[in-house]
Amino acid sequence: MSTPILEMSGISKTFGAVRALSEVDFQVDAGEVVALLGDNGAGKSTLVKVIAGAHPADNGGVISWDGTPVNIGTPADAQRLGIATIYQDLALCDNLDIVGNLFLGNERLHFPGTLDEVEMERRAVELLDSLSVSIPSLRVPVAALSGGQRQIIAIARSLLGQPRVVMLDEPTAALGVAQTAQVLDLIERLRDQGLGVVLISHNMADVRAVADRAMVLRLGRNAGDFPIADTSYEEIVAAITGASDNPVSRRSTRTGSSATATKDKE
Amino acid sequence: MTEADTTPGSQSALRQANERRVVEVLRREGTRTQAELARATGLSAASVSNIVRGLRSAGAVSVRNTSSNGRRARAVTLLRPPGTVVALAFTVGRISVAVGDSDGNPLAGEQIEYDVPADPERAVRRAAWLAETTLLRARIDPGRVGAVVVSVPAPIDPRTGVVGDISCVPRWAGFRPGPALSERLGSPVLVENDANLAVTAERASGVAQGVDHVVQLSLDVGVGAGIVMSGRLFRGAGGTAGEVGHIGLDQRGPVCRCGNRGCLETFVGTDYLMDMLPRDSFRGAGLGAVVLTDVVGAALEGDPGSRRVIAEAGTALGQGTAIIANLFNPEMIVVGGELAEAGDLLLDPMRRAMELGTLGSALSDLRVVASTQGADAALRGALITASHSLS
Numbered sequence: 001m002s003t004p005i006l007e008m009s010g011i012s013k014t015f016g017a018v019r020a021l022s023e024v025d026f027q028v029d030a031g032e033v034v035a036l037l038g039d040n041g042a043g044k045s046t047l048v049k050v051i052a053g054a055h056p057a058d059n060g061g062v063i064s065w066d067g068t069p070v071n072i073g074t075p076a077d078a079q080r081l082g083i084a085t086i087y088q089d090l091a092l093c094d095n096l097d098i099v100g101n102l103f104l105g106n107e108r109l110h111f112p113g114t115l116d117e118v119e120m121e122r123r124a125v126e127l128l129d130s131l132s133v134s135i136p137s138l139r140v141p142v143a144a145l146s147g148g149q150r151q152i153i154a155i156a157r158s159l160l161g162q163p164r165v166v167m168l169d170e171p172t173a174a175l176g177v178a179q180t181a182q183v184l185d186l187i188e189r190l191r192d193q194g195l196g197v198v199l200i201s202h203n204m205a206d207v208r209a210v211a212d213r214a215m216v217l218r219l220g221r222n223a224g225d226f227p228i229a230d231t232s233y234e235e236i237v238a239a240i241t242g243a244s245d246n247p248v249s250r251r252s253t254r255t256g257s258s259a260t261a262t263k264d265k266e
Numbered sequence: 267m268t269e270a271d272t273t274p275g276s277q278s279a280l281r282q283a284n285e286r287r288v289v290e291v292l293r294r295e296g297t298r299t300q301a302e303l304a305r306a307t308g309l310s311a312a313s314v315s316n317i318v319r320g321l322r323s324a325g326a327v328s329v330r331n332t333s334s335n336g337r338r339a340r341a342v343t344l345l346r347p348p349g350t351v352v353a354l355a356f357t358v359g360r361i362s363v364a365v366g367d368s369d370g371n372p373l374a375g376e377q378i379e380y381d382v383p384a385d386p387e388r389a390v391r392r393a394a395w396l397a398e399t400t401l402l403r404a405r406i407d408p409g410r411v412g413a414v415v416v417s418v419p420a421p422i423d424p425r426t427g428v429v430g431d432i433s434c435v436p437r438w439a440g441f442r443p444g445p446a447l448s449e450r451l452g453s454p455v456l457v458e459n460d461a462n463l464a465v466t467a468e469r470a471s472g473v474a475q476g477v478d479h480v481v482q483l484s485l486d487v488g489v490g491a492g493i494v495m496s497g498r499l500f501r502g503a504g505g506t507a508g509e510v511g512h513i514g515l516d517q518r519g520p521v522c523r524c525g526n527r528g529c530l531e532t533f534v535g536t537d538y539l540m541d542m543l544p545r546d547s548f549r550g551a552g553l554g555a556v557v558l559t560d561v562v563g564a565a566l567e568g569d570p571g572s573r574r575v576i577a578e579a580g581t582a583l584g585q586g587t588a589i590i591a592n593l594f595n596p597e598m599i600v601v602g603g604e605l606a607e608a609g610d611l612l613l614d615p616m617r618r619a620m621e622l623g624t625l626g627s628a629l630s631d632l633r634v635v636a637s638t639q640g641a642d643a644a645l646r647g648a649l650i651t652a653s654h655s656l657s
Binding site for chain 1: 376377378379380388391392394395396398399400402403450
């Protein structure tokens with residue numbers, strides 16, 4: 001197997017007396033969609049923020065990029081490596097049009113003082129075409145777009161920096177069925193282009209629809225790493241809720257009876 | 267779960283039988299309290315309470331607190347037939363899903379655009395997602411789905427469920443959608459050809475109600491026929507009966523994807539029709555933005571180019587259908603699909619061409635009509651087939 005793009009081992013993070021992450025291992029390969037799952041407070045967001053450079057990890061862990069140890073101390077470090085993060089609030093400017101949003105803070109200039117609108121629009125069309133996204137006009141304000149289209153624009157903006165790992169925090173929450181389908185299509189296309197995608201979601205149907213692997217966190221620790229194709233829905237939920245790790249199931253493994261004794265009704 | 271799947275006398279068979287008794291009383295007598303249900307069915311109060319809880323989680327009954335003779339009671343009302351079935355339909359650019367009750371009435375539905383021909387595994391994965399999501403949003407427990415029927419725009423071998431070679435989804439050839447979907451959805455899955463399901467829908471609630479000898483033509487990217495003879499669906503030995511799109515009409519016509527020349531499909535298939543449009547029609551509509559419904563709409567408004575294209579399609583369809591009529595002597599030929607919305611603009615040339623190619627005796631009692639089921643005919647047929655497979 002090839003070297004993963006991003007590999008982390010023994011990552012810990014404490015906020016004062018609270019241990020948010022404890023010796024967590026995580027990795028993303030090229031062309032792979034990894035779902036990061038866990039209950040509220042399991043440490044998903046903290047792990048994402050560690051990867052994105054918003055909260056540097058405590059000393060002791062190792063982060064490797066393409067097999068080389070690196071240090072991610074600030075968001076700029078992460079961006080330089082090629083990590084893009086799209087948070088739930090998307091951070092789009094409602095009053096600017098699509099081109100304006102895509103190039104916000106990164107505008108192309110003719111010579112000091114004037115924007116090269118033509119070049120920016122050309123690149124925007126190229127980018128959206130490569131993602132097979134059809135949006136009628138690039139010059140409408142973002143406020144006029146649907147939730148799914150806004151999500152897609154936010155993802156597209158992150159791709160201008162040519163990232164190799166894209167992290168999506170709840171990209172399908174609060175979207176309709178057709179819009180969710182568009183975002184899932186886009187995730188598949190990112191994978192086809194060889195990017196590593198980290199998908200944070202509470203929706204198991206969405207996870208099972210696009211993810212290759214599910215990494216489960218529970219109370220700040222690794223609680224399992226499952227290939228989606230050979231894992232049942234119940235096994236993953238058991239890992240998230242800790243149903244497979246409680247006094248009852250531990251006792252039943254000791255006594256040799258079936259671990260999950262509560263077989264559901266027919 | 268069908269009855270055949272449960273062992274007689276087992277706990278679950280007993281449970282199903284008890285549930286049926288409760289539903290039967292509710293259906294006959296309307297709203298009843300749980301205590302009255304227990305008396306009417308002879309079941310214990312605890313069993314009735316359990317059964318009502320199960321039915322409520324499936325959305326089949328509503329429960330309301332009330333009082334009876336001054337004591338607290340729970341009034342139960344039947345909202346819909348208790349079973350749940352799912353229908354999925356793949357077409358070239360779209361996946362549709364419908365959730366229905368055990369009588370085949372639709373409860374919820376969704377559709378998404380999807381590049382279905384590109385990769386069968388992915389399309390099936392997405393279809394499973396669509397079904398799960400639709401159930402979830404309709405607040406129906408996916409565990410209560412009793413049957414799933416899937417419509418595929420390709421011939422299906424009825425013995426093995428394998429997709430046939432020549433279809434508008436060539437990459438699906440040799441694929442078995444049934445097991446892949448069944449594994450993801452956790453219920454038995456039946457896969458069927460779209461035209462066969464469309465004729466089922468037409469006979470259940472369309473123009474072909476009560477007609478025992480029907481051929482339904484489904485016009486889309488390809489052309490399929492669902493054939494019902496003496497009230498029974500005729501599939502052929504390997505499931506390719508009704509692949510009428512490959513009836514040869516013109517030895518010098520364009521080469522078809524099946525390897526022959528001048529097949530019916532090359533005269534009425536959507537892509538061929540779009541290529542036939544005159545250069546300047548729909549100017550300003552934007553490249554690639556014109557779809558078949560636009561052409562049908564323009565023809566209905568009198569656009570001569572669109573009328574000509576549809577009329578020629580009708581003539582070719584009539585030539586092909588003449589052969590079918592001679593073979594099967596049906597009472598009715600139903601024309602379905604988007605193109606059928608052109609009505610007599612399509613059907614008149616078709617009838618004229620049939621008169622030239624059909625035996626007078628076969629033609630005398632034959633009615634040629636447009637479908638009333640619209641684009642969802644196959645999906646509706648799948649829902650009906652699924653509900654039949656429950657009992």
